[in-house]
Amino acid sequence: MSKTVDYYLAPQSPWTYLGHQRLVQIAKATGSKVRVMPMDLGQVFPISGGLPLGKRAPQRQAYRLVEMARFSKALSLPMNLHPKFFPVAGDPAAKLIIAVDMHHGTDAALAITGAVLAAVWHEERDIADAATLAALLSEHKLDAACLALSNTPEVQARYDSYTQSAIDAQVFGAPTYVIDGEMFWGQDRLDFVANALKS
Template identity: 85%
Template structure:
């Protein structure tokens, strides 16, 4: 029986960026079913004790940069530690990912998620800008109608539901991978995710 992974992500998260393609490869190799679940960290953090980056202690902010550089180098993934458009609102991109999922399915949702993450952390692009998001859709041959769909109450309701599901499941950061009820937080836990989806 194939495993199901609930993939809780934030489209502006550098850790989600660092783990995204590896996670996609792991899930595909295991034949796992993925539920792509963008969440609003602005609602998750206050409940879970997390803080937005700018409110964290200076030593935590400094070490975050060390770790991002370290993982980028180890994974051979380019990462701009001080992207031009960050911090950035994640809601428009999160809702676009949901719209693509509803219109095209999981594989396309994973593709646009990767494109959004790379736009922030490699390409100096503003993922809160509608023109940027429309260009990402076009670049991956996805229906332009997903932009309009992303603005509908139906998509907003699903975004709210994913955020509430994250809170109810006691998720506290991105990325979080839930495999049949077992939580794995952070891209540095992907080896354990790989074992869990194979088990």
């Protein structure tokens, strides 16, 4: 019987970018299902004790860049450590991912998630800009109507629901993977995720 991963993500998160494609590959290799669940870190952080990047101590900010460079190199995944459009609002892209999921299904939602993450961390594109999001839909041959759908109350309600679900599950950062109630925080825990899905 296949297992399901609740994939709590933030579309502007560098760690989500570094882990995304590996999660997709792990899910495929293990025959597992993925629930793509973008969340609003702006609501999660205050409850869980997290801080936005700009409010973190200088030594934490500096070490973050060291780790990002290490993982980028180790994974052979190109990454701009200081992207042109960052910090960036994640809500428009998060809601687009939800709209694509509702309209096209999980595989398309995973594809557009990967595209959004790469847009920030590799391609120097502004994911808070509607024109950028429309272009990403076109590039991945997804229905342009998903952009309008992303601005509907139905999508907002699902976004709010995912954020509350993250809070209820004790999530405090992105990416977080939850399998059978067990939480794995961070792309550097994907080996444990793979083991949990195989067991």
